[in-house]
Amino acid sequence: MKLMSFRICVYVVMVNCVAISHAIAQQSTYQLWYSKPAEKWTDALPIGNGRIGAMIFAGVEQDRIQFNEETLWTGAPRDYNRKGAANYLSEIRKLLFEGKQEAAEKLATEKFMGTQSATGDRNKWTADMKALKGITGSPAEENYDDLQWKTINVPSYEGWETVGLSGLDGAVWFRTTIDVPDDWVGKNLVLDLNRIRDHDFTFVNGTLVGNTDGTSPRKYTIPAKLIKKGKNVIAIQVLNYFDKGGIAGYKDTSRAIAVYPEGAEPQNGISLVKAWKYKIQNDEPPMAPQFQASYQPFGELYLNFKNPSVTVSNYKRKLDLSTAIASTSYTLNGVNYLREYFASQPNQAIVIRLTADKKGSISLDVVLGSPHKYAAVKKIDANTISLSLRVRGGALKGESQLKAVVTKGKLLVGQDKIAITGADEVILYLTAGTNFISDKNVSGIPANACLKALAGLKDKTYVQVKAAHLKEYQKYYKAFSISFGNSDNEKLPTDERIERFAAAHDAPLAALYVQYGRYLLISSSRPGTQPANLQGIWNDLLTPPWGSKYTTNINLEMNYWPTGPLNLPAMNEPLFKKTAVLAKNGAITAKEHYNANGWVLHHNTDLWNGTAPINASNHGIWVSGAGWLSQHLWEHYRFTQDRVFLKNEAYPLMKQAAVFFVDFLIKDSKTGWLISTPSNSPENGGLVAGPAMDHQIIRTLFKNCIAASELLGTDAEFSKVLQNKLTLLAPNQIGKYGQLQEWLEDKDDTTNKHRHVSHLWGVHPGNDITWDNPEMMRAAKQSLLYRGDEGTGWSLAWKINFWSRFKDGDHAMKMVKMLISPAAKGGGAYINLFDAHPPFQIDGNFGGAAGIAEMLLQSHTQFVELLPALPVDLPEGEVKGICARGGFELSFKWSKGVLISVEVKSNEDSVCLLRYGNRITSIATQKGAVYKLNGDLEKL
DSSP states (O other), X not given: OHHHHXXXXXXXXXXXXXXXXHHHHHTTTTEEEESSXXXXXXXXXXXXXXXXXXXXXXXXXXXEXXXXXXXXXXXXXXXXXXXXXXXXXXXXXXXXXXXXXXXXXXXXXXXXXXXXXXXOOHHHHHHHHHTTTTSSSOTTSTTOXXXXXXXXXXXXTTOGGGGTOTXXXXXXXXXXXXXXXXXXXXXXXXXXXXEEESEEEEEETXXXXXXXXXXXXXXXXXXXGGOOSEEEEEXXXXXXXXXXXXXXEOSSTTSOOEXXXXXXXXXXXXXXXXXXXXXXXXXXXXXXXXXXXXXXXXXXXXXXXXXXXXXXXXXXXXXXXXXXXXXXXXXXXXXXXXXEEEEETTTTEEEEEEEESSTTXXXXXXXXEOSSSSEEEEEEETTEEXXXXXXXXXXXXXXXXXXXXXXXXXXXXXXXXXXEXXXXXXXXXXXXXXXXOXXXXXXXXXXXXXXXXXXXXXXXXXXXXXXHHHHHHHHHHTTOXXXXXXXXXXXXXXXXXHHHTTTSOOHHHHHHHHXXXXXXXXXXXXXXXXXXXXXXXOOOOSSOGGGGOEETTTHHHHHTGGGTTTTOXXXXXXHHHHHHHHHHHHHHHHHHXXXXXXXXXXSEEOTTOOOSOOSOHHHHOOOOHHHHHHXXXXXXXXHHOOHHHIXXXXXXXXXXXXXXXXXXXXXXXXXXXXXXXXXXXXXXXXXXXXXXXXXXXXXXXXXXXXXXXXXXXXXXXXXXXXHHHHHHBOOOOBOTTSOBOSSXXXXXXXXXXXXXXXXXXXXXXXXXXXXXXXXXXXXXXXXXXXXXXXXXXXXXXXXXXXXXXXXOHHHHHHHHHHHTXXXXXXXXXXXXXXXXXXXXXXXXXXXXXXXXXXXXXXXXXXXXXXSTTOOTTOOSEEEEEEEETTTEEXXXXXXXXXXXXXXXXXXXXXXXXXXXXXXXEXXXXXXXXXXXXXXXXXXX
């Protein structure tokens, strides 16, 4: 232990780090660590430099490093808007005003939604597959020779991708047999397969018994004449056009797909849950039409070690949040091995270093691969190989280059791998790039990013590369620190801490969760990159959940909630750059779909910055994305007080978002109010007139634009227009159950437990509803009580923020414990602390981190309020570098639930109105000055 401390101190001095003793003391606190390798992708540990991300599995015999590059997506530049959609706007509105929601949604689906990408000839392909093109003989036949076929577990509700056919779309044959008992002969049987994706042709003993296209349940009758005693053959041709494929069966795994006599109970039949034989007939189905594109995995790096298979001891894999370095250590055959991994932003590479405490002990094969069908690996030079690929049916191509630097030993580069034998040390540099330049330009050369990165690494030592990585990363990470005391559970692996968190006194795990959220945001949203998508920059699937896109009716915005309070303003830059491009595209959508000026954004976007409504009209027509993103622009100003940013970047975008709503809002004939229609309350209740969330966002946007114009001394006439509109805009309303109404009409269902609680936007992240209006705040709280505590991961995270704003810290902490619990059907966390929707979505990590900060400090009203929602489970703590609106940076301590001391640093000449409980103090601050106070807010 003394030797380890010595090594840390020497290294910190080398790289000129500060606060050495603090770093050593906090080392174990802010780590994720485990005593066994990752088995699943959501066990692995993430690293990233904003552009390139990787997941580290850390196996002993084989280490898998799955990696991504932020601009590898499906799709291509195209026009997402539907020409002439605005011609149907008035009719859709008329139908909604008449209460004809179904008719309005039908018309909107047919005439108003955005366009889809081009599709191939599905009919021809299906005919070719039915004609058995690409396969010898007919696998439907009873005596077909399938001895050489592979096996696969059936069913697979989440698609055959989850049981071994990753990324496959196409035609696949499945075969199995059943042994029919004597007393079944002469009876009709039921073949219950439930769902199959997408189209099946199902045969029994060579005869077709049914075929269905779609996801409706399959329950076919097998005529008695087809059945014989003993062995019977079931053969199914499955045609999967896109995404999840195969025999899906029942989501409820207690129900088995089965064969049983008519009139009998399924559980008394023959289960078909087992390994079936399968054969891929064709993996080139016609391209399926898509409203938007999907984020893609790039490749896999495998380190296949040649050490003898003997017992491993002292195994540990970890991720140190303070350094953004993952590591794997273990003892094998008397030799201590160490691997280090980090994603360097200065050198734009994934860096991996392998060492051992005995010379000549490192031998392995290094292999590159990709899930993309069109991918190839080749030798570049004596220590470099490359992986080139293209996305099927899309415009994007990619290249990754891997360079090995070996000390002693032998290195041999082949066409598809690097073989290393008897080395003392191995350093691997993994790079990646694509041909993406912008949403209109894909003329780039994929290899250029790799060549530039490797040229920059030339003649640099590992120590230099690591030092540059630490300096760049820690300028963000070290701006903030948090501690909730100590816990006995800190000595446990992270997966065990998650399992015990709900019932344990492990407050430090909540602090770790905050810093992990900051780590993930730094790692997936550096200045100069794309913003963090639904999965940050980490994805291993060709058809990821929800396309791993940018969902703008909560999820993208939630990703950026930590930037203000948790002192990460620079991480906003990718979001704001994307917002500027979305505004250009959204101006076209505003004209085509609404005949309005300004810009509009609906509920989703992608790499190509689509702004038109997508998917189905009952949730895809939601008009407030631009308004919500404008809130982030204004909030960035409020936290930083950067007037240059407000003038040159924020206000122009905010104003044009407001211009759209000035044109879009329409008078409701029943109430006389201006309302938003058509729209919806995400993603609940269908297409409506006048959802409360829209009005809260619009009202807040108008107020922010008025304040900004006053600050900048501009647009006085436009400000008057907005002030007038504000007096006419539909207000928040309290319904018959004492709830905040979600819609214009008082029609809330108190039994509805929907994961979205959109009408509470005004409570958080907005400030349209605060304790300045206690009656409305209580109504909002009542709505949340009706909606309940359960939810997906991101929904749980949002509820932490709500309960914090309601100043109920104990209820907020209850939600924290639900969020940091083993992943289940209703949210939680995977063992690597990734948020579980489920499946993985990163927004819950960011929303949860911001929510815990909201328990400690709030500044959305005139006050900077300390410990407004402190739960009893966090009696001790200290936070440094937490930020408040107004340009204030605070550090404070508390003990036994009571504030002890406060420091306020001001980034602007202004007044800080500080509040703790019933105590209020006003500080006239000067830029750069620090003000110290005691727990009674008395100046020291």
